[in-house]
Every structure is written in structure tokens, then in C-alpha cells.
Amino acid sequence: MNFAIQLASEAKGQTSPNPLVGAVCVNNHRIVGMGAHLEAGKPHAEVHALAMAGENARGSDLYVTLEPCSHYGKTPPCALKIIDSGVARVFIATLDPNPLVSGRGVKLLEEAGIEVITGLLKQEAAQMNQAFFHSITHQMPYVTLKSAVTLDGRMATEAGSSKWITSEEAREDVHRLRHIHDAILVGVNTVLHDQPFLTTRLPHGGKNPIRVILDRHLRTPADTPVTADPAAGTLIYCQEDAPDVQYRKHVEVIRLPDSVSFLQEVLRDLYTRGIMTLLVEGGPAVHSSFIEQGLVQELYLYQAPKLIGNGPSVFTSNRRADMADSLKLEITDVDQLGSDIRIRAIFKEA
Ligand SMILES: Nc1c(/N=C/[C@@H](O)[C@H](O)[C@H](O)COP(=O)(O)O)[nH]c(=O)[nH]c1=O
Numbered sequence: 001m002n003f004a005i006q007l008a009s010e011a012k013g014q015t016s017p018n019p020l021v022g023a024v025c026v027n028n029h030r031i032v033g034m035g036a037h038l039e040a041g042k043p044h045a046e047v048h049a050l051a052m053a054g055e056n057a058r059g060s061d062l063y064v065t066l067e068p069c070s071h072y073g074k075t076p077p078c079a080l081k082i083i084d085s086g087v088a089r090v091f092i093a094t095l096d097p098n099p100l101v102s103g104r105g106v107k108l109l110e111e112a113g114i115e116v117i118t119g120l121l122k123q124e125a126a127q128m129n130q131a132f133f134h135s136i137t138h139q140m141p142y143v144t145l146k147s148a149v150t151l152d153g154r155m156a157t158e159a160g161s162s163k164w165i166t167s168e169e170a171r172e173d174v175h176r177l178r179h180i181h182d183a184i185l186v187g188v189n190t191v192l193h194d195q196p197f198l199t200t201r202l203p204h205g206g207k208n209p210i211r212v213i214l215d216r217h218l219r220t221p222a223d224t225p226v227t228a229d230p231a232a233g234t235l236i237y238c239q240e241d242a243p244d245v246q247y248r249k250h251v252e253v254i255r256l257p258d259s260v261s262f263l264q265e266v267l268r269d270l271y272t273r274g275i276m277t278l279l280v281e282g283g284p285a286v287h288s289s290f291i292e293q294g295l296v297q298e299l300y301l302y303q304a305p306k307l308i309g310n311g312p313s314v315f316t317s318n319r320r321a322d323m324a325d326s327l328k329l330e331i332t333d334v335d336q337l338g339s340d341i342r343i344r345a346i347f348k349e350a
């Protein structure tokens with residue numbers, strides 16, 4: 001099962017809106033087949049493993065990180081394929097989080113006389129798919145917020161200077177984050193101030209996330225990189241009464257009612273478009289709104305050994321006079337990247 005989890009994890013960022021799934025077929029203590037789900041619409045992990053096993057699947061043990069599907073999606077149900085292949089036992093790490101199908105695959109297998117053991121390395125497999133489980137459960141993307149700050153927690157100076165706070169190594173690491181995310185979001189102030197490209201520029205290439213601009217009054221120019229450069233799709237969310245602006249065809253303007261739940265509506269709409277993971281890159285006002293509304297699951301803070309003494313921090317709130325009102329996170333990783341450190345912290349599920 002460890003190997004199945006490892007196989008699945010290698011496809012991180014490729015399978016949206018599907019989960020990461022790995023499968024290993026073992027017969028008489030020998031691995032006879034293995035596979036991972038590599039892209040939505042393409043064969044599932046079990047299909048790859050059973051195809052490789054061929055006749056050796058008969059009487060074998062199949063290890064799968066997620067309950068085999070039992071419904072006709074883009075591909076036929078794996079549960080039937082497993083039954084037809086003559087597999088004797090199936091080990092499953094996590095059941096399907098979708099309440100409509102959870103346990104159905106197990107039932108089909110057991111009714112066909114296959115022994116099913118669930119819960120093997122359940123934690124590890126669930127951790128790998130936390131974004132998928134979160135998005136299915138909340139019908140919203142799993143949101144990761146990234147910010148580069150000085151030691152005194154500033155994202156820029158008061159005058160707006162921010163280039164650069166962190167080093168080349170840290171900035172390259174941010175592009176790895178972009179590569180594994182379905183979409184990247186900034187506010188219109190960042191677009192106006194930084195003219196960002198928001199593309200993934202790694203030495204060996206990388207997948208460009210869909211670019212999402214929060215821009216209530218549609219102030220995003222038609223000739224800034226995110227709207228002029230069709231390197232990736234660009235979605236601009238504005239209010240219904242925003243003026244009309246002509247953009248190139250890779251740009252889509254989505255008008256939403258002006259309401260206190262504007263951000264939630266943006267996230268719900270992104271989920272309907274198959275966006276399972278969202279990277280929020282700021283700026284300060286956008287970060288504060290996402291955090292204050294409890295819409296962030298994970299935080300990546302890139303901290304440079306600099307002190308500047310003025311400028312916006314990653315989170316500003318006028319609602320927390322008492323330290324007891326602070327938002328509690330859990331630091332899961334601290335890594336050194338060149339001269340900087342990268343802190344990963346998760347917000348505890350409310
Ligand atoms: N100022 C800094 C950052 N700044 C991040 C955002 O403000 C930039 O607009 C955005 O990354 C630009 O995207 P691009 O055009 O695609 O390169 N981010 C960092 O990690 N370190 C920094 O020192």
C-alpha cells in the first residue's frame with residue numbers, strides 16, 4: 001500500500017478534478033502489476049495495474065489507495081473490472097468521500113465473493129488526497145495562500161516596493177506550487193501594481209494554472225500580461241454592475257451579485273469549473289479577506305532575513321483586540337531555501 005500511495009503521489013497536480021489513486025497487484029508475493037491515475041478521463045489506477053498483471057491477476061491481492069469506483073463515469077467501473085480479472089482479495093486505504101457512492105464499490109466486490117480489507121494506511125492515503133476530499137465535501141476548491149514576507153512580516157513597503165523580498169531559490173519554489181495547482185488567484189491591485197504573468201516558469205517547464213482575478217469593478221486592463229498573454233486561461237470575477245470591457249478570447253468575465261459572500265460565490269463557481277486546488281498569491285487585502293472569512297486551508301509563508309519596518313503584513317484584522325482571538329494554525333513544515341525559510345501551516349478544520 002505504501003508503494004501504491006507513492007505511485008499515486010507522483011501524479012500530484014495532474015489529475016484534477018479527480019483524486020490521486022495508486023494500485024499495486026501482488027500474486028504469490030511478487031508484484032505483477034502497478035498503476036496510477038494520471039489524468040481525468042484517462043484509465044484509473046486499477047485498470048493500469050490489472051492490464052499489466054494480465055492472467056497473473058487471477059487469485060491475486062490488489063492494493064488500492066481509494067475505494068474502486070462502482071459507477072459509469074468517463075470510464076467503466078473498476079469494481080466490475082476487478083471482479084472479471086479474478087482478483088482474490090482487495091486492500092483499500094480510504095473509502096470514496098462522495099456520500100453518493102461511498103461503500104458501493106466495497107459492496108459490489110464482496111457480493112462477488114472477493115475478500116475486502118479497508119483502512120490500510122488510511123491516514124497517509126487521506127493526507128495525499130486532502131485537497132480532493134475537502135473540495136468534494138465543501139463543493140469549493142482547497143485553498144492554499146502563499147505570501148513572501150520580511151522577518152517583520154511585511155509583504156511590501158508602505159510605498160509598494162516588493163522586488164524582491166525572497167531569493168531566487170524561494171521564488172523558484174513558488175513556481176513549483178503554481179505547477180501543482182489548478183488555478184492561481186490575485187486581486188486587481190496586484191495586477192495593476194505588479195503586472196504579473198502568473199505563469200509557471202521552472203527550468204524544466206511546468207503546467208500553467210488558470211489565472212483568476214478578483215476585480216469587482218473590472219479595472220483589469222486588456223493589455224496587461226494576464227489578459228494580453230494567452231499562456232493560460234484567465235477568469236475575471238466582477239460585480240454585475242461593472243462596466244463592459246473587451247478582452248481577448250482566453251479571458252472570461254464572470255459577473256456575480258455584489259454580496260458579502262462574493263468570495264464564497266467565486267470559490268463555488270471555480271469548483272463547478274473543475275478547479276479543485278487554488279493558490280492565492282495576494283495581495284494583502286485579498287489575503288486578509290480570505291483568512292478573515294475562513295476560506296483558507298493551508299498557508300505557505302516564505303520569510304526572508306530582512307527587516308523593513310513598514311508596509312502591509314499578510315493578515316490585517318480590526319476584529320481581534322485580544323490575543324485569545326488569534327487564529328490558531330498548526331505548523332507542519334519548516335524548510336530552508338537558500339537564505340530564506342518556508343513555513344507551511346494548516347488551519348485547523350473549524
Ligand atoms: N515580491 C515577491 C513576490 N511577489 C509576489 C507577487 O506580488 C507578484 O506580483 C507575482 O509573484 C509576480 O508573478 P510573475 O509575474 O508570474 O512572476 N513573491 C515572492 O515569492 N517573493 C517576492 O519577493
Ligand SMILES: [Zn+2]
Pocket residue numbers: 044045046068069076077078079
Ligand atoms: Zn475506477
